[in-house]
Amino acid sequence: MKFNAELLKELVSTYGPSGNENRVRDFIKGQINDYVDEIIIDSLGNLIARKKGNGKRIMVAAHMDQIGLMVTNIDDSGFLRFTNIGGISPFVTLSQQVIFENGTVGVVSAEPIEDISKLKISNMFIDIGVNNKEEAEKLVSIGDTCIYNAEYGENKNVVFTRYLDDRVGCYVAIESIKQIKNPKNDLYFVFTVQEEVGLRGAKTSAYRIDPEIGIALDVTGSRDTPKAKTFAIGLNKGTAIKVKDNSILTHPKLRQYMINIAKENNIPYQLEVLEYGGTDSGSIHLTKEGIPTGAISIPTRYVHSTIEMASKNDIMNSIELLTKLLESDVSL
Amino acid sequence: MLLKKLTEASGVSGNEKEIRDIIIDEIKDYVDDLEVDRLGNIIIHKKGNKNPKKLMITSHMDEVGLMITDIDDIGLLKFTTVGGIDKRILVSKPVLIGKNKVPGVIGAKPIHLQKREEWQSALNIDQLYIDIGANTKEEAENIISIGDYVAFDSQYIEFGKRLVKAKALDNRVGCSLLIELIKEIEDIDFYGVFTVMEEIGLVGAGPAAYKVEPDISIVLEGTLCYDVPKLDDHLVPTYLNKGPAISLIDRTTLYDIDFRKKIAKIAEKNDIPYQYRKTAMGGNDSGKIHTTKEGSITTTISVPCRNIHSQTSVMSKYDYENALKLLKAILSEYKKGEL
Numbered sequence: 001m002k003f004n005a006e007l008l009k010e011l012v013s014t015y016g017p018s019g020n021e022n023r024v025r026d027f028i029k030g031q032i033n034d035y036v037d038e039i040i041i042d043s044l045g046n047l048i049a050r051k052k053g054n055g056k057r058i059m060v061a062a063h064m065d066q067i068g069l070m071v072t073n074i075d076d077s078g079f080l081r082f083t084n085i086g087g088i089s090p091f092v093t094l095s096q097q098v099i100f101e102n103g104t105v106g107v108v109s110a111e112p113i114e115d116i117s118k119l120k121i122s123n124m125f126i127d128i129g130v131n132n133k134e135e136a137e138k139l140v141s142i143g144d145t146c147i148y149n150a151e152y153g154e155n156k157n158v159v160f161t162r163y164l165d166d167r168v169g170c171y172v173a174i175e176s177i178k179q180i181k182n183p184k185n186d187l188y189f190v191f192t193v194q195e196e197v198g199l200r201g202a203k204t205s206a207y208r209i210d211p212e213i214g215i216a217l218d219v220t221g222s223r224d225t226p227k228a229k230t231f232a233i234g235l236n237k238g239t240a241i242k243v244k245d246n247s248i249l250t251h252p253k254l255r256q257y258m259i260n261i262a263k264e265n266n267i268p269y270q271l272e273v274l275e276y277g278g279t280d281s282g283s284i285h286l287t288k289e290g291i292p293t294g295a296i297s298i299p300t301r302y303v304h305s306t307i308e309m310a311s312k313n314d315i316m317n318s319i320e321l322l323t324k325l326l327e328s329d330v331s332l
Numbered sequence: 333m334l335l336k337k338l339t340e341a342s343g344v345s346g347n348e349k350e351i352r353d354i355i356i357d358e359i360k361d362y363v364d365d366l367e368v369d370r371l372g373n374i375i376i377h378k379k380g381n382k383n384p385k386k387l388m389i390t391s392h393m394d395e396v397g398l399m400i401t402d403i404d405d406i407g408l409l410k411f412t413t414v415g416g417i418d419k420r421i422l423v424s425k426p427v428l429i430g431k432n433k434v435p436g437v438i439g440a441k442p443i444h445l446q447k448r449e450e451w452q453s454a455l456n457i458d459q460l461y462i463d464i465g466a467n468t469k470e471e472a473e474n475i476i477s478i479g480d481y482v483a484f485d486s487q488y489i490e491f492g493k494r495l496v497k498a499k500a501l502d503n504r505v506g507c508s509l510l511i512e513l514i515k516e517i518e519d520i521d522f523y524g525v526f527t528v529m530e531e532i533g534l535v536g537a538g539p540a541a542y543k544v545e546p547d548i549s550i551v552l553e554g555t556l557c558y559d560v561p562k563l564d565d566h567l568v569p570t571y572l573n574k575g576p577a578i579s580l581i582d583r584t585t586l587y588d589i590d591f592r593k594k595i596a597k598i599a600e601k602n603d604i605p606y607q608y609r610k611t612a613m614g615g616n617d618s619g620k621i622h623t624t625k626e627g628s629i630t631t632t633i634s635v636p637c638r639n640i641h642s643q644t645s646v647m648s649k650y651d652y653e654n655a656l657k658l659l660k661a662i663l664s665e666y667k668k669g670e671l
Contacts, residue, residue, distance in 0.1 A: 018586055019581070019586035019589060043626065043629055070581055070612075072580065073610060085586070122567060142580070142608050143592065143608065200623050203623050204624075204625070205626075
């Protein structure tokens with residue numbers, strides 16, 4: 001299997017902030033249509049793709065939404081004020097380019113501020129290069145959301161780009177869908193909406209599917225950079241099998257099963273004990289009567305920035321672990 | 333007058349019986365089914381022309397208030413808050429305690445005795461007490477007990493050209509809108525829900541949505557309004573007298589974009605003034621409703637209320653009337669299958 005940089009590049013470059021995932025959903029649908037038996041789009045907009053099999057009903061969730069900025073006000077000079085969609089850092093956002101669904105590009109700046117540590121989103125604005133409110137209103141309406149606009153980059157080891165979170169999870173799911181030819185298990189791949197604002201799409205899709213096992217695919221932090229706090233996850237050290245984050249303690253049997261699969265197939269892995277953050281697994285495991293749930297994470301530096309960086313090897317190993325797991329006779 | 337009756341009734345979260353009985357009395361002759369569920373939500377069904385999408389309109393009927401936690405030796409009562417209350421609005425205010433509405437006043441150390449540094453910050457709740465005119469613990473215990481709910485004592489008053497001052501406008505204003513719809517709308521099939529315990533964490537709405545299984549919901553609210561001069565336009569969440577506020581995003585919901593645009597278009601088509609709720613803070617029953625079971629679509633339409641969560645909330649009848657117009661226009665689109 002080769003690293004499909006083209007697909008990943010298209011995924012991270014496709015518009016789809018939380019609550020407005022239409023474009024990325026259409027793109028993913030186009031990628032997987034020929035490889036699945038059934039596709040459903042539910043009321044919140046989750047894309048649910050089924051590969052039928054006779055074994056366990058397994059839900060694999062990768063969220064397709066991304067963080068962004070929603071316009072709340074347009075002033076007389078045509079400057080836009082905004083609120084955050086998901087975990088937006090004012091410091092990361094300052095001086096970035098942003099792009100709206102219709103292609104309108106803007107730059108983000110702030111009111112004059114003496115102490116930069118006091119920078120807040122409410123003091124910042126988007127400049128779309130217009131002369132007045134009327135011109136602005138032709139391009140942008142209140143309630144519109146823009147995303148970071150930044151180049152995709154890579155070298156032989158890593159990719160660095162906006163929105164690996166969680167388009168890399170979508171990438172892993174898509175590649176796995178393409179690889180699995182004769183599914184033993186009854187597989188539901190869900191490209192979820194609104195993860196970044198509170199794991200919402202996973203909640204309703206898990207209710208519909210009622211899976212016997214849940215697996216989330218998402219990025220996790222890394223602490224292998226200079227003077228970083230201790231956290232045993234680094235780039236190019238393997239796929240990460242989640243033990244915990246703030247939304248879940250993963251099911252011990254499923255976790256051990258993942259470890260066994262990794263060992264049997266010589267897939268490098270690391271164990272992730274994350275002391276912050278959450279993933280769709282947090283919603284899935286509390287659905288209905290409770291669902292044994294785990295997560296495969298892609299170690300990523302600089303999460304929620306425009307230069308999120310992950311190792312190509314780790315990404316490939318994540319695809320392999322997921323595929324081998326889904327192709328096995330899962331019993332917990 | 334309906335809104336007077338609704339706001340002057342008490343119904344602190346978890347203790348909605350009084351307001352629930354008033355609402356049931358108002359609507360019972362206009363509904364096909366009415367049920368009070370196990371948590372205390374009122375769920376009604378008005379039958380009419382079937383539409384493939386099930387519509388639910390909700391309004392929470394609870395309000396913020398206080399609860400008695402202790403009685404001291406000289407008969408003064410200690411209390412805690414129920415729902416989001418700014419402690420700065422409590423000092424020297426009249427309250428009504430328990431089922432029998434025992435009158436009391438919230439007391440504190442007089443300004444003469446406070447040190448200069450005490451002026452700098454608001455008194456903590458534990459420095460306040462409720463005085464019910466009792467002289468001893470026993471005397472107090474005869475008329476109230478620990479766990480009793482405390483509601484603000486505040487009259488409904490109309491003032492200025494079209495403003496209203498009352499307590500609990502959040503969310504009796506929503507209840508009033510829903511009651512008027514239930515009374516006036518005929519021939520449209522919808523569910524109406526008056527929820528409990530919204531103010532302490534959207535408790536009633538989830539179970540109600542679980543039962544009704546709506547496809548689309550309209551959540552009616554009184555929402556925060558802070559339109560003072562000198563505040564930059566983008567920091568004003570809503571204005572008074574600019575019409576009902578349509579929500580974009582809050583802490584519990586990212587409102588469905590297509591549905592939101594439809595609502596705005598209906599307002600424009602009917603020349604009804606509206607505004608967007610510009611803050612992302614706060615949350616409401618929509619958060620629970622749209623993520624229940626397999627998920628559904630929601631919108632929130634609010635009447636702006638200054639001094640929300642206080643004894644002296646202020647709203648405009650102009651905004652109320654336009655909210656009602658907008659709701660009727662939405663329902664007529666729903667009837668045509670256009671929603």
